[in-house]
Amino acid sequence: MTTDETLNELLVKLFKNITEIEAQCLVTEEFRDISYNDFHIIEAIGTGEPKNMSTVAKLMRVTTGTLTKAIDALTEKGYVIRERSRQDKRVVGVYLTQKGRAAYAHHEEFHRDMIAQAKGELTEQELPVLIYSMAKLVDYFQAAYGVEG
Numbered sequence: 001m002t003t004d005e006t007l008n009e010l011l012v013k014l015f016k017n018i019t020e021i022e023a024q025c026l027v028t029e030e031f032r033d034i035s036y037n038d039f040h041i042i043e044a045i046g047t048g049e050p051k052n053m054s055t056v057a058k059l060m061r062v063t064t065g066t067l068t069k070a071i072d073a074l075t076e077k078g079y080v081i082r083e084r085s086r087q088d089k090r091v092v093g094v095y096l097t098q099k100g101r102a103a104y105a106h107h108e109e110f111h112r113d114m115i116a117q118a119k120g121e122l123t124e125q126e127l128p129v130l131i132y133s134m135a136k137l138v139d140y141f142q143a144a145y146g147v148e149g
C-alpha cells in the first residue's frame with residue numbers, strides 16, 4: 001500500500017469511526033428522542049446568550065429553512081426555546097432549556113472523554129506531533145475547500 005493509500009484509508013476510517021462512535025454514545029436512554037444531528041444543533045446554539053436563527057444556520061452550514069424544521073422539533077421536545085426580538089420582529093433568537101443544557105453537557109462530556117482516552121495512548125513526545133499534524137490538516141481543508149473550523 002502506498003503512503004497516499006494509507007493516509008486515505010486512515011482519514012476515512014477515523015472520520016467514520018468518530019462519527020459512528022459519537023452517534024452511539026450520544027443517543028442514550030435519557031436522550032433517545034433526539035438525533036445525532038440534533039446534538040450538533042444544540043452545540044451550535046450553545047449555553048450563552050440566545051443566537052439568531054441565521055447565525056445557527058451558518059454554524060451548521062444549512063439554510064434557515066432546514067434549520068427551522070429541526071428547531072421546531074427540538075422546541076416541541078423541550079430542548080430549545082424560540083423568541084422573536086423585541087427590537088426587530090423579523091429576528092428570531094433561540095436558546096437552550098434546562099433539558100437542552102443537559103444534552104449540551106452530555107455532548108461535551110463525550111468529547112472530554114474521547115480526548116482524554118486519545119491523549120492517554122500517546123507519549124509526551126507524540127502529543128505535540130499529533131496536534132501539529134492535525135492543525136496542518138485543518139488548515140489544508142479550510143484553505144482547499146473553504147470550510148471553517
